Amino acid sequence: MEYRVAQLEALGRFLDDKKQEILEATELDMGKPSFEAFFSEILLCKNELNITLNNLSHWMKDEHVDKNLVMQLDSAFIRKDPYGVVLIIAPWNYPIHLFLVPLIGAIAAGNCAIIKPSEISKNTERLIAETLSCYLDNDCFAIVTGGVPETTRLLENKFDYIFFTGSPPVGRIVMTAAAKHLTPVTLELGGKNPCYVSDTCDVTNVARRVVWGRFFNAGQTCIAPDYLLCTIEMQEKLMPALREAITEFFGPNPRESPDFGRIVNDKQFQRLRALLCSGRVAIGGQTDEAERYIAPTVLADVLPSDPAMQEEIFGPILPIVVIANMDEAIDFINARPRPLALYAFSCDSKIVNQVLEQTSSGGFCGNDTLMHLTLTSLPFGGVGRSKIPSPGHWEIGLIHDLSYGEEWNSGLGKYHGKFTFDTFSHHRGCLHRNMGLETLNTPRYPPYTQQKLGL
Ligand code: NAD
Numbered sequence: 480m481e482y483r484v485a486q487l488e489a490l491g492r493f494l495d496d497k498k499q500e501i502l503e504a505t506e507l508d509m510g511k512p513s514f515e516a517f518f519s520e521i522l523l524c525k526n527e528l529n530i531t532l533n534n535l536s537h538w539m540k541d542e543h544v545d546k547n548l549v550m551q552l553d554s555a556f557i558r559k560d561p562y563g564v565v566l567i568i569a570p571w572n573y574p575i576h577l578f579l580v581p582l583i584g585a586i587a588a589g590n591c592a593i594i595k596p597s598e599i600s601k602n603t604e605r606l607i608a609e610t611l612s613c614y615l616d617n618d619c620f621a622i623v624t625g626g627v628p629e630t631t632r633l634l635e636n637k638f639d640y641i642f643f644t645g646s647p648p649v650g651r652i653v654m655t656a657a658a659k660h661l662t663p664v665t666l667e668l669g670g671k672n673p674c675y676v677s678d679t680c681d682v683t684n685v686a687r688r689v690v691w692g693r694f695f696n697a698g699q700t701c702i703a704p705d706y707l708l709c710t711i712e713m714q715e716k717l718m719p720a721l722r723e724a725i726t727e728f729f730g731p732n733p734r735e736s737p738d739f740g741r742i743v744n745d746k747q748f749q750r751l752r753a754l755l756c757s758g759r760v761a762i763g764g765q766t767d768e769a770e771r772y773i774a775p776t777v778l779a780d781v782l783p784s785d786p787a788m789q790e791e792i793f794g795p796i797l798p799i800v801v802i803a804n805m806d807e808a809i810d811f812i813n814a815r816p817r818p819l820a821l822y823a824f825s826c827d828s829k830i831v832n833q834v835l836e837q838t839s840s841g842g843f844c845g846n847d848t849l850m851h852l853t854l855t856s857l858p859f860g861g862v863g864r865s866k867i868p869s870p871g872h873w874e875i876g877l878i879h880d881l882s883y884g885e886e887w888n889s890g891l892g893k894y895h896g897k898f899t900f901d902t903f904s905h906h907r908g909c910l911h912r913n914m915g916l917e918t919l920n921t922p923r924y925p926p927y928t929q930q931k932l933g934l
Contacts, residue, residue: 480535480536480539482616483535483586483587483589484532484535486586486615486616486619486620487532487535487586487587488525488532488581488927489530489614490528490579490583490586490614490615491525491609491617492527493610493614494521494524494528494579494928497606497610498517498521498524500577500606500610501516501520501521501603502516502517503602503607503630503819504574504600504602504603504605504606504790504932505520505574505575505600505602505603506786507602507719508571508574508599508600508601508602508603508743509571509572509600509696509697509699509740509741509742509743510697510739510740510741510771511696511739511740512737512738512739512740513695513697514738515652515738515740517800519573519576519696520573520574520575520576521575523576523580523754523852523853524575524576524579524580524583526855527579527580527583527678527855527895527896528583530855530896531583531584531587531896531899534897535587535900538559538587538667538897538900539559541556541557541558541559541909542556542557542559543555544556544557548691549919549920550910550912550918552913552915553910553911553912554695554909554910554911555909555910555911556909556911557666557906557907557908557909558695558887558906558907558909559588559901559904559905559906559907560589560904560905560907561588561589561590561903561905562588562639562640562663562903562904562905562928563590563591563638563639563640563742563769563906564590564591564592564593564638564639565585565590565591565592565593565638565639565642565804565903566592566593566595566633566634566636566638566640566641566642566654567581567582567585567592567593567594567595567639567642568595568630568641568642568644568645569581569594569595569596569597569644569645570597570599570644570646570694571597571599571600571603571743572600572699572700572701572743572793573696573700574597574603574604574607575598575603575607577644577667578594578595578596580894580899581642581644581665581819581894581899581902581903582594582620583899584894584900584902584903585640585642586620586900587900587903588900588902588903588904589904590640590903590914591619591620592619592620592621592641593620593621593622593623593633593638594607594611594620594621594622594623595622595623595624595629595630595633596622596624596631597607597645598624598625598626599743599744599891600743604624605622607622608622608624609896611827634652634653634656634657635656637660638657638660638662639662640662640663640664640665640903641653641656641657641662641663641664641665642664642665642667642892642902642903643664643665643666643667643893644667644747645667645668645669646668646669646670647668647669647888647890650666650668650888650890653666653693653712654666659693662707664892665860665890665891665892665893665894665902666861666888666890666891666892667701667859667860667861667890667892667894668701668723668786668793668819668861668888668889668890669701669791669793669888669889670701670702670705670818670819670820670841670861670889671705671706671788671791671792671815671816671820672702672703672704672818672819672820672821672822672840673704673705673706673708673788673808673811673812673818673821673822674689674705674706674707674813674821674822674823674824674848675707675708675709675808675809675823675824675834676689676707676708676709676713676717676803676824676825677709677713677805677814677823677824677825677826677827677830678709678710678712678713678724679825679826679827679830680824680825680826680846681826682713682716682717682720683720683723683724683845684894685717685720685824686717686720686723686724687724687727687728688824688846688847688848689704689707689721689724689797689824689848690725690728690775691724691728691849692704692728692822692847692848692849693775693795693797693825693848694725694728694729694739694775694795695849696740697739697740697742697773697794697795698792698793698794698795698796699742699747699793699794700793700849701741701819702819702820702842702848702849702852703792703793703848704797704819704820704848705791705792705798706781706787706788706792706797706798706800707797707798707799707800707801708799708800708802708808708811709799709801709808709811710801710802710803710804711801714779714780714801715789715798717799718761718762718779719779721762721777721797722762722777725762725763725775729775731740733763733774733775734765734767734770734772734774739775739795741770741771741772742771742772742773742794742916743771744771745771747771747793747794748766748768748771748773749797750794751773751792751793751794751796752766752768752773753786754786754787754790754792754794754796755776755778755796756785756786756787757778757781757782757786757787757788757798758779758780758781758782758785758787758798758799759776759778759779759780760774760777760778761777761779761799762775762777763776763777763795764776764777765852773794773795773796773799774795775795776795776796776797777797777798778796778797778798778799779799780799780801781798781799781800782800783800783811785798788800793826804828805823805833805834808834809833809834809837809838812834813837813838813839816888816889817839817841817861817862817863817889818840818841818889819840819841819842819861819862819890820840820841820842820843820844820851820891821834821838821840821842821843821844822843822844822845822847822848823835823843823845823846824845825845825846828845830847831846839862840862840889841859841860841861841862841889841890842857842858842860845929852895854895855895855896855897855898857895857897858893858894858898859894859895859898860889860890860891860892860893860894861888861889861890861891861892862889862891863888863889863890863891879917
């Protein structure tokens, strides 16, 4: 316990001492605005740390469980054992948060860890490689840098647990490597997160909450609302409100705003620019290749067959797909793979509840975006790959179309708060019997007489 606490406190010192460097590195990597870096990379990690430190002794305790009549003098409990050596592979979009939060749980649960930050957020990777080892016990915690060849070699090793955050195709590579050694995995993957906006809502509030969630970190967020589903009337009402929220947040020219980020690299920039031909550009649409700038953009009247609806957007582009009513929105969501996050806006809580009831997703947030991630009391993670059967047909839930949407998997496993501790702990079922009262055991020993069968 003392050792774990010392390592966790050292992570806290890392965040305090390196705060300025973290803000600078993420700014260099993707123009991450200082407040967004402070909130997502530092504040949320410190919150996880505090909750873990405050609860660790309680989480580590054996959990005593119910017993049957013959075991009343025995002790039955769940022991939280560490797995051993765990591998944590992180992506580039929240390059501190997405290795640090799993690492907090790995340390809390008593594991050693190898950390593999993303090579794409290269300034943050360098900062982690050069400084983190000064804080942690280097006999138990190591950082491995590099890209595909280095990670491929790393994955050839036999780990006791692998925690991967990244894209679904690489998630499959990681799971295949893990399968070779039957290593358990958590896969935190991507998604195309629907956001349903009902006809009964306060458009100003919806617009501000959607614009914040979509354009935070220039849209490079795994749980960002990926597209809006609403009626044609709501699209009309929403458009001026979205324009107003964008101007309120980023000024008349978002390119000059210190509060709007940039795309991480040229490859992502080119990919995103190609999506702008979907539907019609209603707001934004300006790009600057030299700066890797894409304006906060809203695309209206987007068709399900348009390029923006074929992949996770992961950038500052918000398509609106027009549907006739809520039932059609629910059918639209259920016809696609289960997303990492799902959003529904309505002043009528029955409508929000109906969307929740009739769909499936990794996480759900009614009347806001992203905020469910900030609650450490909620599990965070995906819900596997399959689409769900149509509403009212749960009884045939196993008959999924197994070939659909291979690239949009939301992942498996969950973390945050105690869920992270549990993820990195082997829950060992233990029964410690009393040596006496042997007569109580006689009925289960041979010879198995007819009497013992109750015949
Ligand atoms: P990525 O899958 O390309 O890379 C993630 C990590 O895997 C990096 O450390 C990278 O070096 C490594 N990697 C890349 N290719 C590899 C290969 N062929 N073999 C072995 N390792 C390899 O993902 P990314 O581009 O860094 O991140 C974006 C993706 O991550 C998006 O799909 C996004 O939705 C997802 N994501 C998910 C969450 C979540 O919590 N569910 C959070 C952030 C990002």
